[in-house]
Every structure is written in C-alpha cells, then in structure tokens.
Amino acid sequence: MYNIDTYGKPRLSSEAALQFPRLVDYISTIGHRHEWNDPQERKPMAMELVQGLEHVVRRDEPLANYSWFRLGGIADYFAEPTNTDELSLLVRRFRAAEMPIRILGGGSNVLISRPIVAGLVIHLATPDLRVAGHSLVAGAGAKLGHVIATAVREGLGGLEALVGIPGTVGGALRRNAASQGNDIGQWTGEVTVMTREGLVEKRNSEQLLFGYGHSNLDEMAILGGRFDLEPGDPSELTRRMQKNWIVKRARQPVGDLGHGRIFADPHGLTASELVEQAGMRNVEQGGARVSDRDANFIVTQPGATSDDILRLIERIREQVTMKLGLELELQLDVWH
Numbered sequence: 496m497y498n499i500d501t502y503g504k505p506r507l508s509s510e511a512a513l514q515f516p517r518l519v520d521y522i523s524t525i526g527h528r529h530e531w532n533d534p535q536e537r538k539p540m541a542m543e544l545v546q547g548l549e550h551v552v553r554r555d556e557p558l559a560n561y562s563w564f565r566l567g568g569i570a571d572y573f574a575e576p577t578n579t580d581e582l583s584l585l586v587r588r589f590r591a592a593e594m595p596i597r598i599l600g601g602g603s604n605v606l607i608s609r610p611i612v613a614g615l616v617i618h619l620a621t622p623d624l625r626v627a628g629h630s631l632v633a634g635a636g637a638k639l640g641h642v643i644a645t646a647v648r649e650g651l652g653g654l655e656a657l658v659g660i661p662g663t664v665g666g667a668l669r670r671n672a673a674s675q676g677n678d679i680g681q682w683t684g685e686v687t688v689m690t691r692e693g694l695v696e697k698r699n700s701e702q703l704l705f706g707y708g709h710s711n712l713d714e715m716a717i718l719g720g721r722f723d724l725e726p727g728d729p730s731e732l733t734r735r736m737q738k739n740w741i742v743k744r745a746r747q748p749v750g751d752l753g754h755g756r757i758f759a760d761p762h763g764l765t766a767s768e769l770v771e772q773a774g775m776r777n778v779e780q781g782g783a784r785v786s787d788r789d790a791n792f793i794v795t796q797p798g799a800t801s802d803d804i805l806r807l808i809e810r811i812r813e814q815v816t817m818k819l820g821l822e823l824e825l826q827l828d829v830w831h
C-alpha cells in the first residue's frame with residue numbers, strides 16, 4: 496500500500512492515496528516512529544492532567560481532519576473544551592506540567608509538519624454568536640463566514656469585505672485577517688482572552704494593536720471578540736458581500752483538495768505577483784504545486800506530504816531572492 500520514497504520516508508501509492516487521502520500524512524508519520532519513544536517528546540499519560548476532563552480530552556488524535564491542507568501528524572493530547580472553566584483547568588494543569596500547549600481554530604493558516612505534536616492541542620470550536628445593538632459578539636470558535644453572513648442579514652456593515660476568508664474568529668483576530676484593504680481589527684471593539692495563568696481578561700480597543708498580518712493578541716488563547724459595525728441596508732450589504740465573494744472565488748484556487756495561502760504581501764507588492772515573476776507558477780514538488788489561479792497558494796494532490804509543501808516553499812523563496820532580490824515572509828504558521 497505504501498513505498499519508501501527517495502528521502503527514506505513511507506509514502507502511500509498514488510492509488511491508495513486517492514482512496515484514503517486522510518491516511519497520507521498519518522502514514523508519513525511511520526518514518527518518525529522513534530519519536531514516540533522519546534521521553535522528552537511523549538511523557539506518559541498522567542491521570543491528574545485530564546482527571547474530570549476525560550469527556551473533552553482525547554489521546555493520539557490525527558490532526559489532518561482539522562487542517563485545511565488535510566495534512567498533519569498526531570496530537571499527543573487533544574482537547575475540545577466546552578466552556579472557559581474547562582479551558583482554564585487544562586491550561587493551568589498542562590502549564591504546571593511544563594507541557595506545550597497549542598491552539599487550533601479552523602486550521603486554514605497552519606501547516607502541521609510534525610509527525611507527533613507533543614503536549615496539548617486545544618481546538619476551539621464553540622460557535623457562540625449574538626447581536627447586541629450595532630455590535631456582534633462572537634466566540635473564538637465561530638466561523639468567520641457565519642459571523643459575516645449574520646452581520647449582513649442583521650443590517651450591520653463592515654465585515655462583508657472579508658467574505659471568503661476561511662477559519663474562525665480566533666484565527667482571524669490572531670493574525671488580523673484582511674482582504675481588499677479591510678481588516679478585522681478595524682471593526683474590533685473588545686477581545687476576551689485567556690492568559691497563560693488561565694485567567695479570563697478583556698482587552699479594549701485602546702489596548703489592541705492590529706497591523707498587517709499580526710495583532711498584539713499573543714495571550715494563551717483568544718476567547719472571542721465584539722465587532723462594532725455600521726448600520727446598513729441588508730439588501731445592499733448582501734449585494735456587496737456577493738460581489739466580494741465572486742471576485743475572491745475567481746482569483747483563488749477552488750475544489751476539495753487541500754490548499755493554503757503561503758506568504759505575506761511585502762509593502763506595496765503582492766506575493767502572488769512576485770512568485771509569478773520568479774517563474775514559479777504551477778511548479779511542482781512531490782504532491783504539492785503552486786496554484787495556477789493565484790501563485791501565493793499551494794495546492795496539494797492526494798499523496799502530498801508536509802515535506803513536499805515545505806520544500807516547495809523553500810524553492811519559491813530561493814527563486815524570488817535570486818531573481819528579484821526580495822525575501823518573502825511566511826504568513827502560514829508552520830508547526831515544526
């Protein structure tokens with residue numbers, strides 16, 4: 496069912512990969528099995544870590560299902576807390592045990608390249624959403640698309656420019672999701688966070704800083720945000736949202752296969768144009784390829800591995816530096 500590739504790693508045959516796409520990255524972990532036994536990486540199951548939280552914590556969870564690339568290793572511990580008390584308890588216990596903690600939202604901006612993700616991965620998926628006057632209050636796990644559609648339906652304008660950006664409110668706030676000159680930060684009035692000590696705190700607009708591709712929300716977790724919007728006519732907002740959606744869909748890769756946006760746009764230029772000018776459009780590496788629609792996206796085919804994507808990213812960077820004298824910065828978060 497799988498062969499050993501030129502790098503000495505197991506790779507699913509293309510026939511098997513087509514049948515079992517989710518297995519692809521799982522199989523790729525086999526070549527790294529030794530890491531399971533590394534005591535630094537994989538501490539024994541400690542009952543006190545999960546006691547009372549067994550209903551929200553799982554062991555050895557394959558992460559490919561949670562990643563937009565449909566790739567990813569296995570989380571040592573994986574939790575989907577249903578409230579802030581559970582989240583706080585998890586944060587405090589895993590921090591006390593000096594185990595790493597990572598947060599996962601919609602998985603549209605992460606490449607999970609590690610075969611085993613040590614410590615705890617917290618998947619924030621609680622989709623709370625409510626309208627409060629001219630504001631929308633959304634939990635970190637709410638899908639951005641759902642938040643935008645609700646705002647438009649309620650006659651609240653501003654966020655419709657961000658339509659088509661996948662992922663959750665938490666992920667969008669973390670890196671200040673932006674499109675067509677608009678960003679989520681400009682509409683954010685307040686954010687609730689959990690600190691590394693497991694405390695819930697609020698950050699108001701004066702404490703918040705949003706820039707291109709980043710924010711100062713670097714606490715343990717973003718729990719949700721309040722977006723202060725402009726009243727508008729729902730029909731007009733719907734028309735604007737649909738127009739933005741059509742433009743975005745025409746430019747970006749479509750289809751069910753995994754894909755991701757790779758580089759930040761350098762000032763005044765777009766990463767897509769630079770990648771194209773460097774002659775990298777459509778270039779392939781194993782099962783990964785630079786998109787022909789937008790050269791700032793990598794699309795994957797069945798059988799692709801995280802290594803294919805990482806090698807392709809390196810090749811693109813080298814070519815852009817060599818031919819155009821510019822350094823491209825990653826926008827994608829890579830979990831090495």
Ligand SMILES: Cc1cc2nc3c(=O)[nH]c(=O)nc-3n(C[C@H](O)[C@H](O)[C@H](O)COP(=O)(O)OP(=O)(O)OC[C@H]3O[C@@H](n4cnc5c(N)ncnc54)[C@H](O)[C@@H]3O)c2cc1C
Binds near residue numbers: 563635671747
């Ligand atoms: C087809 C496609 C189109 C895209 N178009 C755009 C675009 O136009 N503009 C744009 O800005 N981006 C775009 N992106 C990138 C991506 O969708 C955004 O960055 C998105 O906001 C990520 O949200 P997420 O929930 O998927 O985050 P994830 O991928 O789950 O996480 C991203 C990072 O945020 C952290 N994080 C997630 N949730 C939380 C939380 N609650 N608390 C603390 N940290 C958290 C994670 O640890 C990780 O480091 C696109 C991606 C794809 C695949």
